[in-house]
Amino acid sequence: MEGMHRQGSFDQDGGRKNVHDVLKPLHRSGGAWISTTLGHWQVESDGYSLEQVLFVGPRGGGDYFRVGIFAGIHGDEVAGALAAIRFLDELAARPEIARGYEIYLYPLCNPTGFEDGTRNARSGRDLNREFWLGSREPEVQLLERQIRTLRFDGLISLHADEDSPGLYAFALGSQVTQHVVEPALAAAEKILPRNRDATIDNFVARNGLIRKGYPGMLCAAPEARPRPFEIVFETPHRADLEKQIEANLVFLRHALEQYQQLQAVGQDL
Numbered sequence: 630m631e632g633m634h635r636q637g638s639f640d641q642d643g644g645r646k647n648v649h650d651v652l653k654p655l656h657r658s659g660g661a662w663i664s665t666t667l668g669h670w671q672v673e674s675d676g677y678s679l680e681q682v683l684f685v686g687p688r689g690g691g692d693y694f695r696v697g698i699f700a701g702i703h704g705d706e707v708a709g710a711l712a713a714i715r716f717l718d719e720l721a722a723r724p725e726i727a728r729g730y731e732i733y734l735y736p737l738c739n740p741t742g743f744e745d746g747t748r749n750a751r752s753g754r755d756l757n758r759e760f761w762l763g764s765r766e767p768e769v770q771l772l773e774r775q776i777r778t779l780r781f782d783g784l785i786s787l788h789a790d791e792d793s794p795g796l797y798a799f800a801l802g803s804q805v806t807q808h809v810v811e812p813a814l815a816a817a818e819k820i821l822p823r824n825r826d827a828t829i830d831n832f833v834a835r836n837g838l839i840r841k842g843y844p845g846m847l848c849a850a851p852e853a854r855p856r857p858f859e860i861v862f863e864t865p866h867r868a869d870l871e872k873q874i875e876a877n878l879v880f881l882r883h884a885l886e887q888y889q890q891l892q893a894v895g896q897d898l
């Protein structure tokens with residue numbers, strides 16, 4: 630199953646990555662998940678769409694936690710997008726990973742940038758600086774609507790950093806975030822090293838954790854209370870792609886498990 634993705638993911642179409650090939654696996658669910666097209670838009674003669682996939686895990690102890698996983702908002706950071714698509718297969722094969730969760734996956738948040746191999750969308754905008762600022766970018770508007778409507782308990786964005794020699798993460802939103810991130814980073818560190826620099830991406834960092842974000846980055850709606858956990862996970866872009874994908878998968882599994890455990894403890898208190 631994995632092999633299928635890897636093959637499909639790297640089909641080139643006149644030197645460009647083909648969005649439709651990459652997203653093909655989303656549409657052969659066999660009932661394991663629900664694919665929804667959130668909207669379509671045109672860029673000159675080319676049509677694009679934003680895809681959402683919902684996977685509902687087996688029932689846990691209480692209410693479902695709702696988590697959004699966002700990948701490929703920077704079009705040239707392919708590891709996260711490929712990992713998100715592969716994560717779906719993992720969920721289908723081992724639904725236990727998602728026990729107690731409704732997982733909303735957005736594997737390709739910037740399809741034009743993905744096709745062009747660029748960080749920014751074809752409009753020239755960095756979509757991860759456009760959120761909650763009245764953006765006119767269709768990708769941002771569609772995602773904002775979902776984020777506002779679904780009121781996630783957690784948001785995880787998958788990125789890759791050109792300049793980082795190792796893994797790191799932004800831990801934002803709820804206070805619980807850092808307790809979710811740390812064990813997930815520790816698990817992913819078995820695949821790729823952690824960036825332990827005191828400064829990463831011009832932010833103060835501690836053991837690969839940054840506690841501050843950028844204006845306009847993808848996050849919960851400004852009015853959302855309580856704040857959900859918000860994580861931006863970064864893999865080192867120059868590292869082996871397969872290892873970056875694996876690190877993403879390990880990180881996702883552990884973050885979900887950790888949050889679930891922390892909530893279970895919280896409810897007993």
Ligand SMILES: [Zn+2]
Nearest residue numbers: 703706788789
């Ligand atoms: Zn990025």
